[in-house]
Amino acid sequence: MKQFLSTRWGIIAVGVFIGIFASLLQLWGNPANMGICVACFERDIAGALGLHRAAVVQYMRPEIIGFVLGSFAAAYLFKEFRPRLGSAPIVRFVLGVFAMIGALIFLGCPWRALLRLAGGDWNAILGLLGLAVGIWIGTLFLRNGYNLGRTHKTHTSAGWIMPLIMLGFLVIMLFSPQISGENQSKLLFYSVEGPGSLHAPLIVSLVVGLGIGFLAQKSRFCTMGAIRDLILFKQTHLFGGLVALAVAAFLTNLVVGQFNPGFVGQPVAHNMHFWNFAGVGLAGLAYTLAGGCPGRQLFLSGEGDGDASVFVIGMIVGAAVAHNFGLASSPAGVTTGGIYAVIIGLVVCLLIGFTMKDKTA
């Protein structure tokens, strides 16, 4: 299996696995077209911790915990755990913040863009176009020597920090479960309405998350990398996984009756086309400059990459910023603050891209 997962058919199989289970998670309770959304779920985690108080998006999503812990297990099993850090962490933090802000303008990470498309939400087309353009801008920087510098080896226990944080989240969740009808338990916030209140049973979410984390670590599944490698190297290896995810989710949706085509009235979505495009464009640029889509950053965190962990923390903080300052979109559309945030984010990402070159690398 070790070898198979890194082949072309291996990554396609992983994409199929993610697509089918993402669609099924919706059937089992997760929000519509949001079986798995790394950005949305990290936003829900920020809410569960009380970092923001948007009452409709607060839940300690076990899928995210599973992604990191599943990857951690795979990394140890395949002897690929490499504790490392030190490649411009503050820059990666800022990229994480703006990646999340961009994602919350559109309302989804690349995974959810694919799941929205697979569920018939045509607004996702604008998001995916934005993703491609954002990544394309990122590749221009890569071609011109953009580089955040080298990581260095660190203590094994330093590589455990993110997996341990996730384990801690799980323990807190087990000891502080939701009190029926209450927004707050001992330690965590829980939505009683809205997307945050919709979730599959904890154990189901956790097991699916662990499975995906395990498979994705070894196969290097990455939606940003899929498009980046296609543009930069004309290489289709990772792209196979991306297509497989969308097709598998679409077919599963058809079978279970979750395919509802249209632009209007789509779940947890708005149809301001330009801002769907621009929001994901910003996020796509940030993912490219940081070297991985939000899912991939979680899998890297599991295999000991401290810089990827900083990006993840950046995304969680970015979600808090987005909701505390009213930057995140809602089904009603974007906010004025959100528009300013996209522009500021683009300026910041362009500055990072133009100024951080390392000719000697």
Add this chain to the structure above:
Amino acid sequence: MATIVDARGLSCPQPVIVTINEIKKAGQGEITVLVDTDTAKENVTRATNAQGWSVLEVEPDEGGYKIKIGK
């Protein structure tokens, strides 16, 4: 003496970029690429083959790999 490309500690897709740059510069011959993750090893291998070069030898090296490629 074969050229050595040190791609250790570089995040994705830098190891591939530096390898391809070196391949284009050399045209033919032998290059040794140093990487420190399995992901980078796989990516460099894939890129090498796509460039019409071949991987001659992979050996473990200080927790990473020393990849000898050539054409």
